[in-house]
Amino acid sequence: MRLRGPGRRRTVAGALCAALLALAPAGCGIPENSEVKVDGSGPAAEAGSSSFRRDEPPSRTASGSDREAFVNNFLAAAAGEPDGAYARVRLFIAPESNDRLQKKPGKETTVNVVRLSEKPVITENASGLFTVRLRVQQIGQLRADGVLGPPVVAETEYRFSLRGAGQEGAGGSGFYVVDPPNVLLLSDRALRQYYQTRPVYFWNSDQTRLVADQRYLPLVVPDERLVSEVVKWLVGGPSEWLSTGVSRLPSGTALINNAVETDDRWEVTVDLPGDDKSKLEKLGIQLAWSLPELDGQLQITTRNQSRVRIDDVDRHRLAQPLYPLPESPQRFTVYNGAIHALAFPDEPGGTVPVAEAANRDVVTASVSRAEDKLLAALVVTAPGGRQRLTAGVGADPVPVLHPGSQTFGQIGRPAWLRSLGADQPFGLVVADSRLYRFDHRARMFPVPLNVSGPVTAVAASLDGHRIALIIGGLLYVAAVNLDGGVASPGLVRRVPTSLTELSAVEWAGENALVLAGTAGRPAVYEVSVDGSLETALVADVGARVTHLSTYPTNPVRPLPGVPIMYEANGVAYRYPLVDTIRRDQVRAASPAAGVRPGSPTAPFFLF
Numbered sequence: 001m002r003l004r005g006p007g008r009r010r011t012v013a014g015a016l017c018a019a020l021l022a023l024a025p026a027g028c029g030i031p032e033n034s035e036v037k038v039d040g041s042g043p044a045a046e047a048g049s050s051s052f053r054r055d056e057p058p059s060r061t062a063s064g065s066d067r068e069a070f071v072n073n074f075l076a077a078a079a080g081e082p083d084g085a086y087a088r089v090r091l092f093i094a095p096e097s098n099d100r101l102q103k104k105p106g107k108e109t110t111v112n113v114v115r116l117s118e119k120p121v122i123t124e125n126a127s128g129l130f131t132v133r134l135r136v137q138q139i140g141q142l143r144a145d146g147v148l149g150p151p152v153v154a155e156t157e158y159r160f161s162l163r164g165a166g167q168e169g170a171g172g173s174g175f176y177v178v179d180p181p182n183v184l185l186l187s188d189r190a191l192r193q194y195y196q197t198r199p200v201y202f203w204n205s206d207q208t209r210l211v212a213d214q215r216y217l218p219l220v221v222p223d224e225r226l227v228s229e230v231v232k233w234l235v236g237g238p239s240e241w242l243s244t245g246v247s248r249l250p251s252g253t254a255l256i257n258n259a260v261e262t263d264d265r266w267e268v269t270v271d272l273p274g275d276d277k278s279k280l281e282k283l284g285i286q287l288a289w290s291l292p293e294l295d296g297q298l299q300i301t302t303r304n305q306s307r308v309r310i311d312d313v314d315r316h317r318l319a320q321p322l323y324p325l326p327e328s329p330q331r332f333t334v335y336n337g338a339i340h341a342l343a344f345p346d347e348p349g350g351t352v353p354v355a356e357a358a359n360r361d362v363v364t365a366s367v368s369r370a371e372d373k374l375l376a377a378l379v380v381t382a383p384g385g386r387q388r389l390t391a392g393v394g395a396d397p398v399p400v401l402h403p404g405s406q407t408f409g410q411i412g413r414p415a416w417l418r419s420l421g422a423d424q425p426f427g428l429v430v431a432d433s434r435l436y437r438f439d440h441r442a443r444m445f446p447v448p449l450n451v452s453g454p455v456t457a458v459a460a461s462l463d464g465h466r467i468a469l470i471i472g473g474l475l476y477v478a479a480v481n482l483d484g485g486v487a488s489p490g491l492v493r494r495v496p497t498s499l500t501e502l503s504a505v506e507w508a509g510e511n512a513l514v515l516a517g518t519a520g521r522p523a524v525y526e527v528s529v530d531g532s533l534e535t536a537l538v539a540d541v542g543a544r545v546t547h548l549s550t551y552p553t554n555p556v557r558p559l560p561g562v563p564i565m566y567e568a569n570g571v572a573y574r575y576p577l578v579d580t581i582r583r584d585q586v587r588a589a590s591p592a593a594g595v596r597p598g599s600p601t602a603p604f605f606l607f
Contacts, residue, residue: 063174071120076189079193112142137496158185195219204247204482272302280307337360355401392440430455572602
């Protein structure tokens with residue numbers, strides 16, 4: 001089996017463009033003039049020298065006499081193999097201060113990932129040392145298993161000193177850190193530069209759908225260890241926040257030795273309790289999707305010599321898609337209180353997906369494909385300035401929508417949970433600042449959450465087992481357990497972001513979100529599911545975004561970028577063109593006699 005492409009360590013197939021590593025204008029739908037959140041200057045090497053490989057952090061002396069570059073290099077020193085993190089950081093620390101950083105065993109090594117809120121402030125003090133002040137946002141703890149867990153420290157500022165290597169009778173060049181922080185620090189910029197984001201896939205509770213879990217692999221890890229590392233991640237289980245929505249491998253499963261490549265075939269040997277061949281086949285599908293750059297043959301063998309052989313991993317992936325998706329999405333909008341198709345060049349047009357009798361008084365809508373049927377949920381106006389949810393399931397167009405019995409002051413855009421299909425249709429919706437579960441007859445049931453605060457937005461991933469929420473103005477994610485056809489979110493996890501005044505969220509990819517908020521000005525960002533990576537897509541929207549819809553990039557139907565539509569100040573836009581959606585792009589948009597023409601609002605994708 002081959003590792004495809006010379007740039008394997010910098011890329012992963014399918015949705016990884018949306019994982020925010022590249023931060024480049026081409027290929028991910030990011031315009032050249034967009035603002036990208038980059039805090040401080042990057043690692044600097046000595047002029048005219050090559051003191052470090054691109055996949056490992058620079059040495060202590062690489063910055064020369066540039067103090068700010070030295071500080072940024074210090075914030076990158078922990079990157080790489082976990083068992084060497086303390087040793088690499090201690091090379092930056094003055095010998096007399098080395099005891100301040102207490103080493104932990106390799107498997108217990110954790111690195112605190114931080115985002116600089118401003119450039120390092122460096123001032124010279126009376127003793128001839130340089131005092132450094134770092135103002136930071138805590139992102140999370142990067143563990144040896146590649147999981148970026150929630151932060152466990154709350155510091156928003158770190159202070160330490162620098163001295164020249166030649167001071168106090170010591171020889172050499174560059175600087176040393178004096179009185180360093182007593183934890184390993186890694187900047188989000190260094191995380192982008194020296195790690196590769198990788199989704200690994202776990203089965204949901206009924207073993208019918210794979211769910212992505214984000215991991216970070218140091219770029220210094222050689223290719224020949226890649227298969228072994230991914231198997232170890234699967235054996236170790238999912239990230240804590242995802243555990244309620246997915247299944248672990250059977251207790252006691254272990255990798256025996258390392259995976260080896262023999263005669264153009266990768267061989268993996270595991271200890272699998274029960275020696276269940278069906279579970280071995282499921283593991284083969286997990287590996288095929290978790291290792292998208294591998295082709296050729298893969299053989300998985302148990303200690304008792306049961307085996308599963310995949311002759312063509314590429315073909316195996318195609319035969320076991322992550323989720324059903326059409327060739328391309330269709331665009332719709334609400335115009336004069338009704339759903340209309342949008343017409344754009346080189347894009348497939350659609351027909352209105354609900355019957356004409358139900359297509360009236362519409363505020364916003366969500367329509368999703370489920371096998372050969374459509375799931376439709378519409379928010380419509382009700383007497384007294386109230387709003388009501390209507391929903392239905394059927395052929396295209398959905399013939400009947402059932403009105404809900406409750407009315408609310410305001411209802412957000414509904415989100416169908418795609419993994420349940422047409423037989424058990426459920427979705428989530430926010431109404432009057434509370435989260436509700438709804439079914440195909442628009443019956444709504446309150447959903448309890450483990451954090452308090454007004455809920456203002458909800459979005460569901462393509463796999464249907466993960467949701468994003470805005471609660472109390474903050475961003476959260478949660479796994480959804482769908483046992484028995486009842487959607488039950490697990491413990492929510494806070495996602496740190498530099499955006500404030502959050503107003504809308506959607507999924508941008510397997511492990512990425514599109515988020516609307518404020519960064520001095522109303523903006524739309526792409527944010528990784530753990531908050532570590534940020535990209536400004538639209539740096540200045542001009543007004544608060546009140547509606548957001550995406551077609552997430554994905555490895556099943558990969559697209560060059562994330563198609564986005566949003567509404568701000570009553571005007572609808574599409575991205576990446578950052579252009580308004582005009583009335584003449586709305587199909588069959590002629591208003592009734594005596595009705596003033598309106599504007600397209602609440603645009604959405606059907607897929």
